Amino acid sequence: MKKQNTFIVSLAVLVAVIAAFWLLLVAPAHTGNEINMTRGVSSLAETHYNLHMIILWVCVVIGILVFTAMFTSIVLHRKSKGHEAAQFSHSTKAEIAWTVIPVLILVGMAIPGTSALVQMESPGGAEMTVKITGYQWKWKYEYLDQDIAFMSSLTAESNAARQLGSNIDPRTVENYLLDVDNPLVLPVGRKIKFLITADDVIHAWWVPAFGWKRDAVPGYINEGWVEINEAGTYRGQCAELCGMDHGFMPIVVEALPADEYDAWVSQQQAGNTAAGAAGN
Numbered sequence: 001m002k003k004q005n006t007f008i009v010s011l012a013v014l015v016a017v018i019a020a021f022w023l024l025l026v027a028p029a030h031t032g033n034e035i036n037m038t039r040g041v042s043s044l045a046e047t048h049y050n051l052h053m054i055i056l057w058v059c060v061v062i063g064i065l066v067f068t069a070m071f072t073s074i075v076l077h078r079k080s081k082g083h084e085a086a087q088f089s090h091s092t093k094a095e096i097a098w099t100v101i102p103v104l105i106l107v108g109m110a111i112p113g114t115s116a117l118v119q120m121e122s123p124g125g126a127e128m129t130v131k132i133t134g135y136q137w138k139w140k141y142e143y144l145d146q147d148i149a150f151m152s153s154l155t156a157e158s159n160a161a162r163q164l165g166s167n168i169d170p171r172t173v174e175n176y177l178l179d180v181d182n183p184l185v186l187p188v189g190r191k192i193k194f195l196i197t198a199d200d201v202i203h204a205w206w207v208p209a210f211g212w213k214r215d216a217v218p219g220y221i222n223e224g225w226v227e228i229n230e231a232g233t234y235r236g237q238c239a240e241l242c243g244m245d246h247g248f249m250p251i252v253v254e255a256l257p258a259d260e261y262d263a264w265v266s267q268q269q270a271g272n273t274a275a276g277a278a279g280n
């Protein structure tokens with residue numbers, strides 16, 4: 001009988017371990033749906049993902065140990081089998097153990113956590129700086145080293161479809177409410193520093209794939225940085241309730257390989273010069 005009970009507990013633990021592995025690592029490959037946290041595309045997002053995995057596995061191991069002990073006690077040492085509860089009321093050894101062990105675990109988790117925080121707040125060594133200003137309800141991007149500046153607002157298609165009585169089915173609009181007229185164009189593989197502020201109320205600049213968001217506060221300049229690993233289009237939104245049209249100020253970042261980005265910069269600067277000459 002005892003053997004059978006041990007077998008049941010071992011089986012339950014094994015099933016729990018397999019389920020945890022499957023949900024986290026195997027299921028996404030089969031279903032195409034990430035159950036786990038998404039990986040993002042920047043070096044910071046990678047750091048956050050790795051930190052998340054370390055903490056997650058610490059939690060999984062603790063969970064397995066605690067539940068194994070609990071179910072083993074419930075099943076194997078139950079009263080109906082003649083087991084009696086211990087009568088002691090104090091154990092110095094147990095108290096030391098359940099103080100020291102959690103402290104060691106917390107310190108162990110704080111080390112990679114602190115290093116990630118320091119990395120987040122270290123925009124030094126950036127190769128270029130972009131100033132981002134939030135307005136109700138659009139974004140302004142200024143490339144401080146390249147003399148390029150433009151506004152980025154919701155596309156006309158999304159804007160038309162969102163109006164009451166427009167009779168446009170939003171489902172027919174591609175990237176409805178997530179598309180802008182002028183995306184922020186950035187190079188891949190270069191460290192880019194952001195200076196983030198706002199002109200009217202508090203906004204927040206957030207592109208989930210970059211792994212962070214930052215408030216845009218009038219009168220303050222917040223810093224952030226990104227080093228994008230993969231070319232592509234990344235979307236985000238204002239993440240601070242900033243007013244009536246808060247939901248209509250999306251963010252689109254076009255990440256280009258460095259040479260294509262340089263070509264884009266030259267093209268923009270040529271456009272600026274031409275516009276300047278026409279203005280004169």
Ligand SMILES: [Cu+2]
Nearest residue numbers: 203204238242
């Ligand atoms: Cu906003």
